Amino acid sequence: MVAPVLEQLADAAGSLTIYSQDDPTFPDGMKVEDDTDLAVSWSLDLVTVPTLLRVHDGAVVERTEGWHRPSWEALTGMDGLGPGLPELRPGCGSRTLDPDVADDLAVRFGGARLRARRVELAALEDEAEAMFDRGWTDGLPVVPPTEARVLRMLAGTTRPPDEVVAVVPPDLVECSVEKVAVNAVMAGCRPEYLPVVLAAVEGFCTDTFNGHGLLATTYFAGPVVIVNGPAATRIGMNSGGNVLGQGNRANATIGRALQLVVRNVGGGRPGGVDRATLGNPGKYTFCFAEDEAGSPWEPLSVERGFDVGASTVTLFAGEGPRGIVDQLSRTPESLAASLAAAALGVAHPKMALGFDAVLVVSPEHARVFREAGWSKARVRDEILSRTVRRGAELVRGAGGIADGLPLGLEDLDIAKFGPAGLLIVHAGGGAGLFSAIIGGWINGPGGSQPVTMEVGT
Amino acid sequence: MTSTTRVVLDPTSEQAPARRERVARPASLAGKTVGLLDISKPRGDVFLDRLGELLSARGLRVERYRKPTFAKVAPVDLRHEIAATCDVVIEALAD
Numbered sequence: 001m002v003a004p005v006l007e008q009l010a011d012a013a014g015s016l017t018i019y020s021q022d023d024p025t026f027p028d029g030m031k032v033e034d035d036t037d038l039a040v041s042w043s044l045d046l047v048t049v050p051t052l053l054r055v056h057d058g059a060v061v062e063r064t065e066g067w068h069r070p071s072w073e074a075l076t077g078m079d080g081l082g083p084g085l086p087e088l089r090p091g092c093g094s095r096t097l098d099p100d101v102a103d104d105l106a107v108r109f110g111g112a113r114l115r116a117r118r119v120e121l122a123a124l125e126d127e128a129e130a131m132f133d134r135g136w137t138d139g140l141p142v143v144p145p146t147e148a149r150v151l152r153m154l155a156g157t158t159r160p161p162d163e164v165v166a167v168v169p170p171d172l173v174e175c176s177v178e179k180v181a182v183n184a185v186m187a188g189c190r191p192e193y194l195p196v197v198l199a200a201v202e203g204f205c206t207d208t209f210n211g212h213g214l215l216a217t218t219y220f221a222g223p224v225v226i227v228n229g230p231a232a233t234r235i236g237m238n239s240g241g242n243v244l245g246q247g248n249r250a251n252a253t254i255g256r257a258l259q260l261v262v263r264n265v266g267g268g269r270p271g272g273v274d275r276a277t278l279g280n281p282g283k284y285t286f287c288f289a290e291d292e293a294g295s296p297w298e299p300l301s302v303e304r305g306f307d308v309g310a311s312t313v314t315l316f317a318g319e320g321p322r323g324i325v326d327q328l329s330r331t332p333e334s335l336a337a338s339l340a341a342a343a344l345g346v347a348h349p350k351m352a353l354g355f356d357a358v359l360v361v362s363p364e365h366a367r368v369f370r371e372a373g374w375s376k377a378r379v380r381d382e383i384l385s386r387t388v389r390r391g392a393e394l395v396r397g398a399g400g401i402a403d404g405l406p407l408g409l410e411d412l413d414i415a416k417f418g419p420a421g422l423l424i425v426h427a428g429g430g431a432g433l434f435s436a437i438i439g440g441w442i443n444g445p446g447g448s449q450p451v452t453m454e455v456g457t
Numbered sequence: 458m459t460s461t462t463r464v465v466l467d468p469t470s471e472q473a474p475a476r477r478e479r480v481a482r483p484a485s486l487a488g489k490t491v492g493l494l495d496i497s498k499p500r501g502d503v504f505l506d507r508l509g510e511l512l513s514a515r516g517l518r519v520e521r522y523r524k525p526t527f528a529k530v531a532p533v534d535l536r537h538e539i540a541a542t543c544d545v546v547i548e549a550l551a552d
Contacts, residue, residue: 116466123463136468145466173470182468213528264468446497446526 001089002050002067003027005082012078021049021095038096042109046094052076066091103148111147113154113161116182118147131186136264138256138284142186153181156191157198158457165198166205168266169212170273175201175265180257183264187257187285192235193250196313197257199453200225200287203315204258209451214317214441215268218275221441221448222283224318224358225255226425228301229311231455232289239291241429244321244360244436255287280320288427294363295426296370303376304452311455316358316423317448321436322346326365329433332372335365336379339435340386344416346439350394350404352414356421356440356450359383362428365435376424387416418443423450483544490518492543496527501549508547 006027009016017033020026021041024034035041044053048065054075055061064071067089072081096105121130127144131137143149154161154177161178168175177198184197204211204223214221227237238248246252262268270276276283292299301312324342329335339359347355361369361379369379391409398404405414421443428434441448483489491512493505509519520542524531539546 114466116468117471118464119467121463121465127465130465145468147464147466150466168470171470171472171474173472175470178466179468179470182466186468210529212530213526217528260468265470267470267474442526442528447528 001085002082003030004084005067005072006030008078008081009076012076038101038105039109041094041096042105046096048091049094050091051094103152106151107147110151114147114150114178115162115176116150116178135269136186136260138259138263140284142260143188145182145185149185150178150181153185153189153191153194154178156194157181159198166202168201168205168261169268170215171265171267173265173267175205175261179265180261183260184253184257187260188249188253189257190235190249190253193254193257195455195457196227196231196235196250196254196311197261199313199455200254200258200315201261203313203451203453204262206451208449209315209317210448211262214448215262215266216273216275217441218277219441220276220278220280220319221317221439222280222286222319223255223258224282224316224438225258225287226300226314226316226358227254227287227289227312227455228292228299228306228314229455230309231311237289239289239427243288243291243427243429244286251287251289252285255282255285258287259283259285282318282320286318290425291363291427294366296366297376297424297426300423300425301452304450306452306454312452313455314423314450314452316356316438316450317441318358318438319441321360321438324435324437325433326435327433330368332369332374332379332382335368336382337386339365339437340383343383343387343422343437344389346416346437348403350398350401352389352394352405352416353418353421354442356417356423356443358423358425358438358440360428360436360438361424361426362432362435363426363430364433366426380422380424383422384415384417384419388413389416390414486512486515486517486545489544490520490542492520492522492539492546494531494539494546494548495521495523496531496548496550497524498527498549498552500552504549505547 006018019033019035019040021035021038024032051063051065052072052075053060053063062075064075069081069087073079128141131142131144159177163177164174165177165180166175180198180201181194184194203209235250237250268274290299300314301310302308306312324339326335326338329338343357346357391412391414392398394405394414395407395410396402396404493509495501495505512519522535522539
């Protein structure tokens with residue numbers, strides 16, 4: 001349609017260059033550069049044809065998309081372009097965006113940004129089997145991390161691929177954004193999950209969280225990732241029914257991506273540095289979002305010092321969730337006593353102060369506290385005070401059980417949890433007078449402390 | 458299937474661990490310094506105390522060390538000190 005205009009421009013301006021994405025013989029009789037391999041179009045990041053660009057000293061200084069006479073005239077400084085043409089035609093999509101070529105182009109022109117070793121699969125190798133054979137999976141199939149998939153994943157973050165995210169234990173190797181993206185692809189993440197995965201990897205690798213010790217321990221625990229803020233909603237995380245279970249892609253794959261980074265980049269594998277006696281199913285993935293909209297309380301992220309509206313991940317060294325059933329408590333005192341009684345079971349009823357816990361309060365239980373006007377701090381304090389016991393019940397030999405606290409503590413009142421040892425989050429489906437407790441691992445500076453990281457872009 | 462699906466990116470650190478040979482096991486402990494490393498697990502001290510008595514009774518030099526917490530890697534300075542001081546090390550690993 002714009003062929004007559006191109007002739008006008010070619011006649012008037014000595015420095016016109018025309019590129020064609022599909023047919024360099026058109027328009028007939030004009031000199032047209034062949035861009036059927038789309039190299040120039042890709043480098044110019046075209047989305048529409050025609051696009052008219054003004055280039056000065058090799059740099060694009062102005063562009064207009066489609067045919068819009070005033071814009072073309074303004075850009076060229078010429079009047080009377082395309083007198084027989086309508087004022088406006090929006091143009092067509094650039095071939096660089098065709099679904100069947102976009103991935104190939106991304107690899108051809110963007111692949112150079114990727115530094116990871118290319119592993120060529122043999123013609124007769126099954127892709128899924130090849131991932132198992134190389135030891136790259138957690139025991140479940142993974143998505144093969146092709147260059148095109150990794151490039152799409154990297155579009156989920158503004159961070160450059162070669163930026164170092166963290167030093168990953170146990171091998172203590174620097175892990176780039178790209179390596180996280182590779183493992184996120186394998187885990188099944190969508191690109192928009194990547195900033196959450198990056199934050200989780202950073203948190204895991206802090207000395208405070210002590211991912212190294214957590215990996216190496218014979219204990220059950222693994223990283224539990226709790227997501228707060230608008231990012232959780234934006235990427236479609238589940239904070240409602242079956243929140244700690246299967247079925248939501250973001251919940252499932254973010255936690256899995258973290259574990260794959262630890263395995264593949266950090267070198268932490270069961271039977272190697274991972275010495276767990278029993279482990280727990282959450283070591284495949286354990287990630288969920290807090291239900292903030294339905295909560296009577298401030299979100300976990302705010303409690304931990306972040307602004308309302310900030311998106312965060314909180315990492316907790318936790319074992320599997322343990323259900324707490326209380327279907328009859330209608331007063332906050334009764335329910336707090338109930339939750340406290342169940343919380344005493346963390347690690348062992350005779351153990352105290354060594355293990356933190358996350359209490360996941362479901363909406364129906366939270367309603368009891370909401371109606372009574374109990375703040376989260378009040379609920380925590382009431383549970384903490386109800387989990388204090390006499391040392392005589394806890395020392396070695398008490399209750400006919402050899403294990404327990406050292407002798408000599410019989411006359412002391414001993415708290416089950418320290419003042420910061422009980423995290424409370426609100427999540428779960430709307431029906432069911434249940435809560436859950438996620439027992440921790442060794443707490444404090446000598447073990448693992450919860451870590452909260454802001455989710456970036 | 459496009460041609461690119463047959464090439465995947467290596468998800469690992471791509472680092473081959475540097476292998477270092479262990480020091481050869483000594484034929485005899487005579488004249489050696491024995492390090493006893495307590496990793497701070499319960500009752501590790503009981504085990505190492507007894508070993509220390511037995512080794513000292515044989516006239517060996519015994520050095521005691523302790524990790525601040527069993528849940529973290531031994532501090533690099535501690536590892537270096539043990540390596541510089543001792544010929545062999547006995548670690549009380551579990552409770």
